[in-house]
Amino acid sequence: MDLMALDLSVARTGVPVLQGVNFTLAPGFALVLRGPNGIGKTTLLRTVAGLQPPYAGRIEGAEDRIAYAAHADGIKPTLSVAENLGFWAQVFGTSGITPALDAYGLHDLADRAAGTLSAGQKRRLGLARLLVTGRPVWVLDEPTVSLDVASVAMFADVVRAHLGQGGSALIATHIDLGLDATILDVGDLRARPPAPGGPEEDFL
C-alpha cells in the first residue's frame, strides 16, 4: 500500500507554510525531503505522522502504519536501554528487542541507564525504537543529528534492510545517506500568504 500526499498543505500554528505537496511513496522505496531551514519539513512530517491535521489536501495510506522519529528521542533517562526499547515493543505489540539492539550496536549498553549515554548513543537508541515498532512506513526528522560517520553508515544499512523487506521511509535530512532514494525538494512549495479578501477576511 502506498503512502500518498495529495495536494497537501500544512500549517504551523495556523499559518500555512507549505502548499501543493504531492508525493507517492511505494513499499520498498525511500523519499528524502530537502529544503532550507524553517521551510516546514518538520511540520510536513508531523502532519504525515498524524500529529496534526492537514491544512488542506489529504494523506492516504498513513493509518496505523507510521513509525515517527522526531528530534527528541523519547528516552527516559532512569530506565535502562533495554527497558526503554522493551517499553515501546510492548506498546506496539511486538516482541524481541534483540534485533534492534544488534542493528545499532547497543548490546553492550543494554543494561546502562539511558541517562548516562552520549548524545550519539541516545540517538541510536531512538532510531532502534523504529525497529521494535514493526511499522512499515518510517517518518524520520533529521535522523542523523549527533551521529558519527560509523553510526550514519549503521543507520543507512538499517534503512536499506527495512526497504528490502518492503518497508518505506520518508526522511528529512541534509546529508547523503547513500540510499537509492527519490529527492523531494520542498523549497519551491512555500505557501503564499493568503490573498486579501480571502475567506478568513470575509469571516472576520
Place this chain on the structure above:
Amino acid sequence: MIALLSRDLILSFRAGGGFGLALAFFLIVTVMVPFSVGPQSSLLATIAPGVLWLGALLACLLSLDRLLALDWEDGSLDLLATAPLPLEMVVSVKAFAHWITTGLPLVFAAPLLGVLLNLPAPGYQWLVISLLVGTPALSVIGTFGAALTVGLKRGGLLMSLLVLPLYVPTLIFGAEVARRGALEMELATPLVMLGGITAACIALMPFASAAVLRINLR
C-alpha cells in the same frame, strides 16, 4: 497499556521520580496546622477532617505538573500519540499511575495524621473511605489540567489556578463525609455524591484530556 502503567510506576519509584514528595508535603502541611491555629484539642478535632482533606488535595496538586510535562519534554508524548494506544487510554493510564503513586499513599497516611489533629475516633474509618472514593477524581481532573497546560513554560501555577476550582465539588463532599463521620451523623448523601462525582470524572474526563492534548500537540 500494562506497559505504560508499569513504566510510569517504575519511573516514579526510581531516583528523581518524585514518589513520596506529595506524601511528605501532606505530612508537613498537617503538622503545621496546630502551630498556626494553636493547641486547643477541641478546635483541632473540629477542623481535622477539613484540614486533612485540604492537605491531601494540595499534595495531589503538587505532583501534577510532572504528570505529562516530562513526557512532553523528552518527546515521548509525540511518540505515544502516534502509537497504537488511543490517547484517551494513555491519559487514563497516566491518571491511574498518578493515583497509585500519590492518592493511594495519602489515603493510608491520613489516619496517622488524624492522630496529630485529634480526630475523633469514629472519624478514622470515614476519613479513609472518603479519601479512597474521592482521590481518584483528583488524579483524573488533575490530568485534564496537566493536558491543558502541557508545553507551556511555567505552566505549573496556571494549572493550579485551573484545577483548584474543579476540585471544589470533590472537596465539599469529601470533607463533608469525613466531618459527618467524625460526628457520627448520617452520611449516605455526601458519600453517594462523592462517589458519583468520581465515577463521572473517570468516565468523562479522559475524553476531555485527550482532546486538549491533541490540540496541544499540534
